[in-house]
Amino acid sequence: MNSANNAAVVVGVDGSEPALRAVRLAAIEAARRQRPLRVVHGFIWPLLHVPVSPAPDAPPGGGLRHQAEELVEAAVAEAEATVPGLSISGEIIDGEAAAVLVGESPTAALIVLGDRGLGGFSALVVGSVAVQVAAYADCPVLVARGEQRPDEPVLVAVDGSAASRQAADFAAETAVSSGVPLVAMHAYRHPGSSGPGDMQPLVYDEGKLHGEQDRMVAEWLSGLTEQHPAVRLTCRAVHGRPGAVLAEASRSAQLVVAGGQGRGEVSGLLLGSVSQSLLHHAHCPVAVVRAPR
Known part of the structure; x- marks a missing residue:
């Protein structure tokens, strides 16, 4: 994340209603972070060699x-x-929308965009531009979707990975500046193996497992309150599929934050499965924070 004092919040627009929702959210985020707002439109037509000026006999x-x-x-x-x-x-910047926004990201504090644009089909839950920008941007990406609940907590997905630590830091900053609690949630399905090649046990004590998961979450976030003394942090370990658990929890959150790629993700993936799931199914805005490359 770019911390330079002049780094702007950048919002991508295309004239659609989702883009206008993103503009409103971006304005609020810029004010909260005391940053300027930069409105950007990726103008693709020159790349396609389409005439962009009015015809000689066209009206003004x-x-x-x-x-x-x-x-x-x-x-x-x-x-x-x-x-x-x-x-x-x-x-207005000549270029394809996703490429333009990714190009803005090295000097931006935050990229904001809508979940669908004018080119998206109504049956798609999230547009390809949002997925591409979240996968490649060099700063946090905020996708405006779901309901705005400014009084609800900020929710962050944690799993002990470098990406989730970056996400937790971003979420803590947002929660403190918003004056709301931070809920750190870890979703687990089975006992973890203790070493390479170990097999998961067929029978295990669910109560004991849950306690171990709670301790792991507390250990992962042990330094967060030192870095953000004002944060009101609650840690939760929940049994279930991470994407589904977090999407359901997002019904009572103002924002859900996830790392771009978490523990156990295949290194070749452009965007982690949990982030992908939240971009498609969350009930509130989603922020994707990638670890530095």
Whole structure:
């Protein structure tokens, strides 16, 4: 995450209603983090060699580039109405939407985007741009989906991996700045093996296993309260599939945070299975935080 004082919250827009929801969420996040807001539109048509200026006999205000300018202006106006007085800029950048936003990420504090755009089919729960940006961005990515519940806790998925430690730090900062508790949740299914090649036991004590999982979560997060003394932290270990458990818990959260790739994920995956599941099924906004490469 870029901590430079001038690092902006960047929101991607395409004129769709999900993008406008993302703009409102991005404005709130920028104000909370005391950052400027940068509204960006990826303008793909020049790459496809499509004429973007109005035809010679067309009425004034025509052409694809003028339409892009109008949608950026509308997004800036939406952000200004959401948080009056916020420092906001807008820009059209030639390129495909996901590539443009990933290109913005090295100097951004946060990337925000909607869960679907104008090119998405209504049957899709999350758009390909959101998945691509979450997989490749060099800063945290916030996807606006589900309901806004500003008084509910921040929820973070933890599993002891480097990515989940980054996610927990981001979640703690957000919870403190929002004035709400932080709930750290670890979902487990079976006893873990004690070494390479060990087989999981066929019979085990569920109560004992749950206690061990609780202790593991406490150990993973032992330094979090030292780094964030104001955080009100609750740790929970829950038996079940991580994606399903966290998606259900997101019904009573203002935000769910996950690492880009967790413990046990295949190293070749661009985005971890838990993050993928939450992007498709969470009932509140989702933040994906990848460990530094």
